Amino acid sequence: MKYDLKARVQCNFFSQHYGCNLVCDSCMACKPAKSTEPLMNYRDFTLSAGHRLSRFSHRTYVAMTRPEELSPWICMPGWALETCTRDPMHVIYLGVCRDLLASLLADWMDANLLPAAPTQQERLRLLSLEMHAACKQAKQLVCSLICMLPCAAHAALRQGPCDLTLRTIRISFRRKFFTLANCNLGKAEFPELSTTWKAAEIKVVLWFLSVKAVELTDPLLQAGTACVWSLNEAMSLLDMHDIILPQQEATRFAELMRQSLLYWQLLAGKCHAMGKKCWKLRPKHHVMDHLCDDVQRTRINPRLACSCFQEESYLGHLKRIAVHCSSMRVMERTLQRLLLLLAVRWKHSREAMNEVEAQYTFHDLM
Ligand SMILES: [Zn+2]
Ligand SMILES: [Zn+2]
Structure with missing residues (x-):
């Protein structure tokens, strides 16, 4: 699955995330604070950093996390900690x-x-x-x-x-x-x-x-x-x-x-x-x-x-269309206009492709 950090936490219900002292859902790295272990500071990026030794796999995650804090997704076949990608x-x-x-x-x-x-x-x-x-x-x-x-x-x-x-x-x-x-x-x-x-x-x-x-x-x-x-x-x-x-x-x-x-x-x-x-x-x-x-x-x-370029730009297009629709029928009109937009885009790229093909055959003849 792909998402930004916020959605990663919200979709998976991870108990350790960027807002906590234990900053990461896949290891025991922590923020520098009075109550945390300085050797596990996430701001250490050297290869000998302590948090590298504390990385866990999916099995360790399931075994180590308290049942009430486990992600509900563990019931889903195919879901693993490693399938939560980073964008x-x-x-x-x-x-x-x-x-x-x-x-x-x-x-x-x-x-x-x-x-x-x-x-x-x-x-x-x-x-x-x-x-x-x-x-x-x-x-x-x-x-x-x-x-x-x-x-x-x-x-x-x-x-x-x-x-x-x-x-x-x-x-x-x-x-x-x-x-x-x-x-x-x-x-x-x-x-x-x-x-x-x-x-x-x-x-x-x-x-x-x-x-x-x-x-x-x-x-x-x-x-x-x-x-x-x-x-x-x-x-x-x-x-x-x-x-x-x-x-x-x-x-x-x-x-x-x-x-x-x-x-x-x-x-x-x-x-x-x-x-x-x-x-x-x-x-x-x-x-x-x-x-x-x-x-x-x-x-x-x-x-x-893993990156959300397409998804985000799709949302951007939807938004741009939606703000021009009347508030009464916004759901219906947005989708209709999106189809129109896609049709126009498709037509343009087909024309462009034809142009390119024509050029190629011309070159081949030379
Ligand atoms: Zn980590
Ligand atoms: Zn380009």
């Missing part, structure tokens, strides 16, 4: 990336690395313009970043220019600007991208900032670079492969993710010691930790098998 879209793009990208911007702002302008707001605007220009230049790449094409098409896109694909899929990427408000910057709080940033946009920002970060030379800022670069690299590995990853790639994915977490841990520690609010660590980082091991063990590509 990289929520954990990474809508989760840790919000903190990562905003913290990176905060660090760059402090180090005076943004384009020169009188106010911070203006400097962020210039950076956004730079991002739009970079996106325009790398149009194919960005398109392959944000669209959900099957893998073969993606791999081809990333290797080289292919105008065929560009014409057939018309991608509209909303031009978004960084502001002090939507990154929660310039306050005495942790920087964080606001919820107006959608997953696909965050994916593009992740790519842009990691390309830009590579140019930095300051050693402390380079830790941030390593953090963002490894995460971007890990995610693009997922983008380029099919549902079952080759063993080598699965291992590389896990290594890159772990590297990113370790650098994060380093930065969070440094900021904490300096009393600076930046590089926040959340229970989502622990989920990411599990995700690396799951991918390495099962070799299942979580982008295709």
Whole structure:
């Protein structure tokens, strides 16, 4: 089953979750608190961390949990703790990336690395313009970043220019600007991208900032670079492969993710010691930790098998249709209009396909 963290808890009735001191349903990792064991701190991402020894399998979960706290799903054949997957879209793009990208911007702002302008707001605007220009230049790449094409098409896109694909899929990427408000910057709080940033946009920002970060030379800022670069690299590995990853790639994915977490841990520690609010660590980082091991063990590509991109965008379409329907007959009209929308979409893509086929035969004749 796939869901975000909240639905994971609500659907499965887990008694240990991100809101508790015992932060995880699959191991005994805990939040740092007076009553908890410091060796089991979930914020330790090293390979020798204590919580790694306390991971449990489905059988241990059933044996160890008190009957009244067990998930009712254990009666269902086929359900196991391991079949509750973790969704990289929520954990990474809508989760840790919000903190990562905003913290990176905060660090760059402090180090005076943004384009020169009188106010911070203006400097962020210039950076956004730079991002739009970079996106325009790398149009194919960005398109392959944000669209959900099957893998073969993606791999081809990333290797080289292919105008065929560009014409057939018309991608509209909303031009978004960084502001002090939507990154929660310039306050005495942790920087964080606001919820107006959608997953696909965050994916593009992740790519842009990691390309830009590579140019930095300051050693402390380079830790941030390593953090963002490894995460971007890990995610693009997922983008380029099919549902079952080759063993080598699965291992590389896990290594890159772990590297990113370790650098994060380093930065969070440094900021904490300096009393600076930046590089926040959340229970989502622990989920990411599990995700690396799951991918390495099962070799299942979580982008295709576990992420909720399609589901969420379906809900988005439904909502957009529903707000234009009259409140009296909203249930009926929404579904009717959805069918119409699908019919139009289908017609367009069939026309596009015909165009492509015509082009192919033309080339073959040459
Ligand atoms: Zn855990
Ligand atoms: Zn694409």
